[in-house]
Amino acid sequence: MSSRGKVRSRVSGGEALFQRMFTRIGCEGRPPHFHVEFYTYSSLVITLRRRGDMFYVRFSDLLQRAPQAVLEGAAALLLARVFRRRPSRALRGRWWSRTWSMRGRTGLAIG
Numbered sequence: 001m002s003s004r005g006k007v008r009s010r011v012s013g014g015e016a017l018f019q020r021m022f023t024r025i026g027c028e029g030r031p032p033h034f035h036v037e038f039y040t041y042s043s044l045v046i047t048l049r050r051r052g053d054m055f056y057v058r059f060s061d062l063l064q065r066a067p068q069a070v071l072e073g074a075a076a077l078l079l080a081r082v083f084r085r086r087p088s089r090a091l092r093g094r095w096w097s098r099t100w101s102m103r104g105r106t107g108l109a110i111g
Contacts, residue, residue: 006039006040008037008038008039008040009037009061009064010036010037011036011037011038011057011059011071014034014035014036014037014057015033015034015035015036017036017068017071017072017075018034018055018057018075018079019034020072021072021075021076022079022083024076024087024088025079025080025083025085025086025087025088027079027083027085032054032055033053033054033055034054034055034056035054035055035056035057036057036058036059037057037058037059038058038060038061038063038064039059039060039061040061041058041060041061041062043060043062044060044062044063045058045060046058046060046074046078048078048079048082057075057078059074073087076088
């Protein structure tokens, strides 16, 4: 537990997932290193921070039991925003199908 009381846990295969999505959405060059973890948030949140050559990614802990395809869709959307790319419709659909199904349970606001 950190000093703020937030619980963190590593995402198994998270770095490989983000490197794969980096290539799949058409980013050029060698994929950077990623540190991917689940983090306790009060809603469905995904963040990415860059420190030097390392990218730190936090998925909301609400996604811990999400299928791999949903995490791939989230990774593609996040990387597309940072690297100014457009992910395929199939990748976007993976994420949106999950967020719409969770909307009523988590208070997710989409807009």
